[in-house]
Amino acid sequence: MEQGLRERKKQATRQALALAALRLTVERGFDGVLVEDIAAEVGVSPRTFNNYFSSKAEAICALAVDRAQRAGAALRARPPSEPLREAISATVLAELAGGAVPEHVPDRVWFDGLRMVLATPAMQGEYLRVRAAMQDALSSAIAARLSTPPGSLLPEVVGGAVATACDAATHRWLHSDPPVPLRSLLEEALGHLAEY
Amino acid sequence: MEQGLRERKKQATRQALALAALRLTVERGFDGVLVEDIAAEVGVSPRTFNNYFSSKAEAICALAVDRAQRAGAALRARPPSEPLREAISATVLAELAGGAVPEHVPDRVWFDGLRMVLATPAMQGEYLRVRAAMQDALSSAIAARLSTPPGSLLPEVVGGAVATACDAATHRWLHSDPPVPLRSLLEEALGHLAEY
DNA sequence: CCGGGTTTTTGCGTACCCCGAAAGCTTACG
């Protein structure tokens, strides 16, 4: 598992770049920060930045993608006897509403970052990839749980529907004034899905 | 409505650019065609291209976005007495499986184009915007039909879930070998949604 | 049919992004 110093250093650089990208972008806006700045913050050449991420937007959203994948793993880890719907809602509530922000990222940076990504056209495309990552992670976990026939669309459809529900709840949460707890929005969204 | 020659010309230019972008990209791949080429094909300057579209990818997917919006309009146009689920499935089947390709685009270009967009990383982000456009169009139509309270998440969740189902069916369709009719995939996907 | 006001197109310049290649350093391992 421990691939030695080399691998650890690589992951550290990656995290540092992603976090710096997020922080700086929150502070100065998407156009106010250059790839050069992010690289400088981490102490690495601009070219190296692009060895890790193929775009500035990708770096900014990298931590969110990581989290989506953790959600998939969490669903896989639930007891197989648990009914699918319960397993999903338990996973989603624990991972998204549990203050479980990735990798020592300050809560405030995370919240403001999400908000900014959604408000900036140049980053919406990348955010949609985060959502897609969530869908993929959930779908494959669902497929593993149910051991559905290979051709079935069910895992993708259900995974995508759940990802959509999380997304709708998150949007509403970020714009709610006065603030509403994310948990209750997630519960509402998952409820709508079940009753359709 | 008719804003005179001026407006008509603008729309014509827009369509021509979008179609040229799609055709050329199908023929030569995303990196094989420059903005310059697309502009030349239509007989306008490269600078003008960017007056209409803020990126090459946006132009390529513009027709698909237009179609998503037509789907929303179609849902609004269904009889209000019809139950929501029926209205949705009728709309989706008619708009997506009905060979209803936008604006005189050859079926083959449309099919190959979709395939290429989904296979090209540089364009996946833009495709996700198409899916998001579908979600928005459906959501707002659903909200209009149900006249739900302003704060409800239901329209977004259901609209997004349906968009996801369409998307999953489309993916499977494009990769099916031997070919499976899109209609039956859509029916399956919508079915999974209803039974979850 | 024609001139003034408006909108669109265009050319030019700029800032930035992303990537390929080759050289330089660092880590891994016998």
Add this chain to the structure above:
DNA sequence: CGTAAGCTTTCGGGGTACGCAAAAACCCGG
């Protein structure tokens, strides 16, 4: 240790996207 493998860096180029100001195209009232 010393050689092999892997990352980082430097350099340079091809493209994209957009601000700005001048030129062209269009619309309308006289």
